[in-house]
Amino acid sequence: MTSPPQTTPLALHAAAASYGDAPAVADGAVRLSWSQLLDSVRETARALIARGVQRGDRVGIWAPNTHHWVTAVLATHYVGAAIVPLNTRYVADEAADVLSRVNAKTLFIAGTFLGRDRLAELRASAPELGIETAIVIPVEGEAPVENAIAWSELGKVAEAVSLADAIARAESVSPEDLSDILFTSGTTGRSKGVLIAHGQVLASARAWADCATLNSADNYLIVPPFFHSFGYKAGILTSLVTGATMVPQAVFDVRETMRLIHDEAVTILTGPPTIHQTILDHPARAEADLSSLRVAVTGAATVPVVLIERLRGELDFEVVLTAYGQTESGGFGTMCRPEDSAETIANTCGRTIDGFEMKLADNGELLLRSDQVMRGYLDDPQATRATIDPDGWLHTGDVAIIDERGYMKVTDRLKDMYISGGFNVYPAEIEQTMARLDGVAETAVIGVPDERMGEVGKVFVVRRAGAELSTEDVLAHAKQLLANFKVPRFVEFRDELPYNAAGKVLKRQLREEKA
Known part of the structure; x- marks a missing residue:
């Protein structure tokens, strides 16, 4: 019995061979069979190669769930690069931090989505970011974006690279090559990139x-x-x-x-x-x-x-x-x-x-x-x-x-992480953000039960002497710097926080008080 494919390019070849005209993606008016998905991936892969993407490079993607995402991730894998997904709720500073740390030169990015122009925000926030190729996933009726490649232009860009060259690149990908780098926040408050290879994920x-x-x-x-x-x-x-x-x-x-x-x-x-x-x-x-x-x-x-x-x-x-x-x-x-x-x-x-x-x-x-x-x-x-x-x-x-x-x-x-609506939230990151708000002396963040979200954040704030911080001030600051799911739902001001002998906040005590 032959072993199954150990890279996603070969898995895609196998799927197209096995399932052919059967539906692979159903996204509104867009219907792609497995054969058509392979064609779409190959065209996008040729465009990536034409733009200089090498095996081992890192390609970011900052976009919602659509057929474009499916093609983009598989095309990134097809050329031997690792995909670096960005949370759609990130603010520009958070996205720029991740992209700079992986040294991404290429980024798939949604056009205006949920009222936000993410590419404009990113360029304003981090003009020094070395993104050489931005590929804009379209929103209906949206005008072309300056200094970016529209998704609809990928076919023209791909003309510079032959199909044979793209297939050769795909076949060169190893099960040991990185398929993705997903970022997960740590207890220090700064996100960490997790390295996973093709053979592992399949x-x-x-x-x-x-x-x-x-x-x-x-x-x-x-x-x-x-x-x-x-x-x-x-x-x-x-x-x-x-x-x-x-x-x-x-x-x-x-x-x-x-x-x-x-x-x-x-x-x-x-x-x-x-x-x-x-x-x-x-x-x-x-x-x-x-x-x-x-x-x-x-x-x-x-x-x-x-x-x-x-x-x-x-x-x-x-x-x-x-x-x-x-x-x-x-x-x-x-x-x-x-x-x-x-x-x-x-x-x-x-x-x-x-x-x-x-x-x-x-x-x-x-x-x-x-x-x-x-x-x-x-x-x-x-x-x-x-x-x-x-x-x-x-x-x-x-x-x-x-x-x-x-x-x-x-x-x-063991750590203080809580889960809100399916997303991991790390209090240390929120506490570090709160520490940058003028008038804050100390903070502690815990998760509290919520019927719909599972848990939501509550931040305990000790004001600096003479400061007149309000709940609205705290939440506005959090909303400016943090993705929405990280923003605390509740704010409680305290004169002091409970500490143990080692100087650590007794979060268990804060949770028990609310039990």
């Missing part, structure tokens, strides 16, 4: 798809953003290795989601519990035809047992699963199985998927080991050594328990 995608029973007959509505592992790796790449049809949704809107489920006969729906809960509770659900749904996968937050029961009972899902992973583990790790009970699915993160081992450290910390764990952090060997021990175990920072069946449940966090 092995994980196949294992996840097997657990989720994903196959070529499925229509996969991908609501989680492509810049996140849940959208990119458990969405695009699992579809690539199974032949499932990708149905991207740029912005979650529950009415539009329900319309897409009906119109596209969606069978697979993934995302944090918020998405599933919103559909269940929406008044228009009674009139919506959601009968095509087959598989739901959720995670990244606490999952109530009743949610699992309602997904099975009210939406008639055959398969409902929860899963666990970290960016450092390639986005994957553990997963429930279709036959598991509602209690197991709600109260555990499942057992290891193929290729992973797990155990608990003496302090209860969850450790994962796999060939699919990251190569390390970008330009940070010290942090890499602190995270992956000499025996290859990834220290997740999560405290967990493992039952006699090998099912794992996260019970606490």
Whole structure:
């Protein structure tokens, strides 16, 4: 038996050969078969080569979920470069920091999206940023952007490079070559780039798809953003290795989601519990035809047992699963199985998927080991050594328990990170941002429960003597410098914060006060 392709270019060749005219992407009026997706990827790859993109380069992408993202990521891989996804909620300073650290010379970027011209913001924020090629993903009716290449112009740019040269580049890509660098904030407050290679990510995608029973007959509505592992790796790449049809949704809107489920006969729906809960509770659900749904996968937050029961009972899902992973583990790790009970699915993160081992450290910390764990952090060997021990175990920072069946449940966090709407939020980053606000003496940020988002931020602020800071001042400062999901929902002013003998803020005490 021949082994499956170990690079995404070869996986795309295999998908086009196996599935041909079957649908690969359904994005509004744009319909791409697997053969057409291969053609689109090759044209974009030729354009990237024409613009000087080399094997091993880093290519940024700052855009919402559309068919362009699918082509862009696969074309980046096709030329042997690593994709660097940027959170669409980033402000320009955050995006510029990531792009400068990876030395990106090329950037796929959305035109005006959600009322923001990101390229103009980026150029104003960081005029020294060395982006040689900006490829603008279009918004309907938008005028051409100066000193940038419009998506529609890629075919003309590609004329300078032959198809044979693009295929030769694709075939030269190694399973050991980096496929992506996803950034995840650390406890120091500064994001860290996670290095993952082609062979690693494809092995994980196949294992996840097997657990989720994903196959070529499925229509996969991908609501989680492509810049996140849940959208990119458990969405695009699992579809690539199974032949499932990708149905991207740029912005979650529950009415539009329900319309897409009906119109596209969606069978697979993934995302944090918020998405599933919103559909269940929406008044228009009674009139919506959601009968095509087959598989739901959720995670990244606490999952109530009743949610699992309602997904099975009210939406008639055959398969409902929860899963666990970290960016450092390639986005994957553990997963429930279709036959598991509602209690197991709600109260555990499942057992290891193929290729992973797990155990608990003496302090209860969850450790994962796999060939699919990251190569390390970008330009940070010290942090890499602190995270992956000499025996290859990834220290997740999560405290967990493992039952006699090998099912794992996260019970606490060694660090202070909380999850808001499926996104990891690191208090240290917010606290550092707050420290730059004039009038702030000290701050502490914790996550507090929220019915819709899972958790939201609360910041405790100690004013400097004589300062007259208001709640509005604090929130305005945060909104200017932080992505929306990081902005605290609540502000409480204190005369002092509780500290331990070592001078560390007793966040557990702050949480217990609010319990």
